[in-house]
Amino acid sequence: MLQTYDYPQYDYIQSPEQINGQAVRHPLVIVGGGPVGLTMALDCAQRGIKTILIDNNNTVSVGSRAVCYAKRPLEIWDRLACGERMSNKGVGWSKGKVFFKDDLAYQFDLLPETGHKMPAMINLQQYYLEQYLVDKCYENPLIELRWKHNLISLTQHDEHSDLKVETPDGIFSIEADWLIACDGANSKIRDMVKAEFTGHFFQDRFLIADVVMKADYPAERWFWFDPPFHRNQSVLLHKQSDNLWRIDFQLGWDADPEEEKKTENILPRIKAMLTDPNSKFGKNVEFELEWSSIYQFACRRVDNFRYGRVLFAGDSAHQVSPFGARGANTGVQDADNLAWKLALIIQGDAPIKLIDTYNEERAFAADDNLLNSTRSTDFITPKTKGSRYFRDAILELAEDTQFAKPFVNSGRLSVPTPYKKSSLNSADQADNLFDSDMTPGTNCTDAPIIMNGKDAWLLNQLGEGFRLLCFGDKPTADVSIGNITAKILHIGSDIIDQKGLLTERFDGQKGAVYLIRPDQHVAARWREFDLKKIQQAIKTATCNLG
Amino acid sequence: MSPIKAELNDQLNIADPDGFYQELIDAQRGLDDDKQQLMNAKLIIILANQIGDRDILSAAIQLAEPK
Ligand SMILES: Cc1cc2nc3c(=O)[nH]c(=O)nc-3n(C[C@H](O)[C@H](O)[C@H](O)COP(=O)(O)OP(=O)(O)OC[C@H]3O[C@@H](n4cnc5c(N)ncnc54)[C@H](O)[C@@H]3O)c2cc1C
Numbered sequence: 222m223l224q225t226y227d228y229p230q231y232d233y234i235q236s237p238e239q240i241n242g243q244a245v246r247h248p249l250v251i252v253g254g255g256p257v258g259l260t261m262a263l264d265c266a267q268r269g270i271k272t273i274l275i276d277n278n279n280t281v282s283v284g285s286r287a288v289c290y291a292k293r294p295l296e297i298w299d300r301l302a303c304g305e306r307m308s309n310k311g312v313g314w315s316k317g318k319v320f321f322k323d324d325l326a327y328q329f330d331l332l333p334e335t336g337h338k339m340p341a342m343i344n345l346q347q348y349y350l351e352q353y354l355v356d357k358c359y360e361n362p363l364i365e366l367r368w369k370h371n372l373i374s375l376t377q378h379d380e381h382s383d384l385k386v387e388t389p390d391g392i393f394s395i396e397a398d399w400l401i402a403c404d405g406a407n408s409k410i411r412d413m414v415k416a417e418f419t420g421h422f423f424q425d426r427f428l429i430a431d432v433v434m435k436a437d438y439p440a441e442r443w444f445w446f447d448p449p450f451h452r453n454q455s456v457l458l459h460k461q462s463d464n465l466w467r468i469d470f471q472l473g474w475d476a477d478p479e480e481e482k483k484t485e486n487i488l489p490r491i492k493a494m495l496t497d498p499n500s501k502f503g504k505n506v507e508f509e510l511e512w513s514s515i516y517q518f519a520c521r522r523v524d525n526f527r528y529g530r531v532l533f534a535g536d537s538a539h540q541v542s543p544f545g546a547r548g549a550n551t552g553v554q555d556a557d558n559l560a561w562k563l564a565l566i567i568q569g570d571a572p573i574k575l576i577d578t579y580n581e582e583r584a585f586a587a588d589d590n591l592l593n594s595t596r597s598t599d600f601i602t603p604k605t606k607g608s609r610y611f612r613d614a615i616l617e618l619a620e621d622t623q624f625a626k627p628f629v630n631s632g633r634l635s636v637p638t639p640y641k642k643s644s645l646n647s648a649d650q651a652d653n654l655f656d657s658d659m660t661p662g663t664n665c666t667d668a669p670i671i672m673n674g675k676d677a678w679l680l681n682q683l684g685e686g687f688r689l690l691c692f693g694d695k696p697t698a699d700v701s702i703g704n705i706t707a708k709i710l711h712i713g714s715d716i717i718d719q720k721g722l723l724t725e726r727f728d729g730q731k732g733a734v735y736l737i738r739p740d741q742h743v744a745a746r747w748r749e750f751d752l753k754k755i756q757q758a759i760k761t762a763t764c765n766l767g
Numbered sequence: 768m769s770p771i772k773a774e775l776n777d778q779l780n781i782a783d784p785d786g787f788y789q790e791l792i793d794a795q796r797g798l799d800d801d802k803q804q805l806m807n808a809k810l811i812i813i814l815a816n817q818i819g820d821r822d823i824l825s826a827a828i829q830l831a832e833p834k
Contacts, residue, residue: 618812
């Protein structure tokens with residue numbers, strides 16, 4: 222138990238199939254109840270898939286791992302009806318400061334554009350986040366959560382997998398048409414299907430400490446390079462909910478994790494920062510250590526997100542260093558990308574090859590994330606003497622010049638990667654010019670609107686199926702291809718753009734039609750409503766071209 | 768016609784090479800090794816920013832590789 226949080230204990234229930242000893246075939250089994258598995262379950266169930274989620278534990282994340290959640294995942298969770306609870310409980314922030322030794326080297330403001338429902342960034346302990354997701358799962362009759370179910374083996378067949386699962390009542394079999402591996406960075410499923418997981422480990426260790434303190438530091442991200450209270454290493458401070466603060470201490474490769482783990486060795490590090498009379502930062506701040514852990518970070522990804530009917534998502538598919546808060550943030554976007562595709566395939570409305578675009582789009586995003594976090598890590602923990610000089614050169618220059626500030630890389634915070642070259646896009650045509658960065662493959666930006674006479678948000682109107690966002694004249698009918706219907710959302714009748722922001726952000730003044738995917742990404746756009754082109758684009762976006 | 772790619776200047780571009788060299792050496796006289804390295808790194812970043820052109824910078828990095 223923590224001082225500020227009681228871990229929920231979810232009930233283990235023996236499944237009827239284990240009692241009967243009769244293996245049952247399920248359309249979808251998700252392995253792992255972390256942020257990604259839980260989000261995946263909600264998204265799949267929302268799209269009509271009956272979902273079994275198994276987890277080998279029966280509680281939420283022990284200790285707070287992820288802290289920062291960015292706008293895009295919050296928008297996804299809002300689509301799944303739990304984003305508001307998270308943003309209400311979380312601590313919103315947009316400013317950051319970077320110190321070098323004693324001095325302020327650089328400060329930034331994410332300067333969030335107004336007119337978005339979700340904030341740029343919130344901090345929230347991972348256990349709250351998971352708890353809210355679990356609560357939502359329990360509300361959905363299509364989801365069955367099976368706690369204390371440990372996957373121990375997997376055999377793949379042409380169209381399904383056989384799973385052996387261990388519970389407190391012994392071992393039994395489950396069959397799954399589709400299996401989504403959300404079993405985290407140390408995924409056993411990767412080994413079971415012989416997937417490669419490559420990249421590099423950083424020769425560095427970090428002490429992560431959650432500290433309860435009543436301090437009036439602002440809710441900002443503070444990062445120190447080589448501060449007097451922790452010489453030659455970096456330190457990061459973040460505010461979380463309930464007066465809990467996260468402090469990351471870089472320890473270096475030589476640190477002995479067993480020794481560093483001991484409370485008697487952790488406290489002096491925190492005291493040097495918070496209570497030492499010589500500390501420029503904090504003097505006599507009263508604090509209590511709530512939780513701590515030692516980590517070594519890596520940047521790696523699985524070679525393919527799809528192995529037959531086994532799909533990888535979240536940390537099992539890609540592991541990034543935490544600078545830039547990208548792990549959970551990007552994992553949740555895997556779910557966003559996969560659920561609608563899987564639903565179309567299971568319903569028979571798209572061919573199985575649609576699932577390969579999950580690898581295409583999300584491996585592309587993972588590589589972008591890995592690149593960014595590798596670069597940040599190289600800046601924060603220079604590998605050679607030479608790169609250390611360059612790093613320090615930039616930090617010194619940043620104090621005195623404008624041009625050096627943008628070089629300072631204490632973590633580039635997570636933003637979504639547009640699927641610019643995706644095979645699901647219908648590219649802009651030359652006669653199709655837009656003054657808007659809502660290009661095909663990009664997630665739709667939010668905007669305030671009026672609906673049924675009340676204030677509302679654009680993104681809350683998107684995400685059920687395909688949508689046609691129509692500026693200009695109202696088209697006469699929705700567009701269908703087989704069972705897939707793109708419903709019209711007309712600006713001017715269905716929704717009113719009173720502030721004009723929606724029209725501005727999509728460059729809709731001269732009339733425009735946007736085809737929006739179920740994951741709120743733009744598939745195609747035109748200046749005019751052209752039935753043939755729209756039908757073609759829907760086919761392209763669902764791999765139904767034949 | 769292919770676009771003209773910026774190229775590294777192969778010719779001397781500083782009016783007074785000996786004077787410049789001396790200024791560079793003098794500026795580091797009395798600095799310990801560590802400070803010299805740091806100063807060199809700062810100089811590289813300052814000058815690189817002044818040049819700005821990514822093609823030229825890439826060509827310069829290549830040219831500077833030890834033999
Ligand atoms: C110190 C630290 C700070 C971080 N900060 C951030 C941040 O600020 N922002 C951010 O976005 N990310 C951050 N991350 C990363 C984030 O915590 C992870 O990316 C995220 O937890 C991944 O979610 P997941 O669901 O993929 O995997 P996990 O959270 O690891 O969940 C995997 C689940 O699978 C279960 N499981 C595993 N094997 C089996 C099995 N065989 N059978 C059944 N169940 C199984 C596990 O019990 C677990 O519940 C941070 C990570 C660390 C360590």
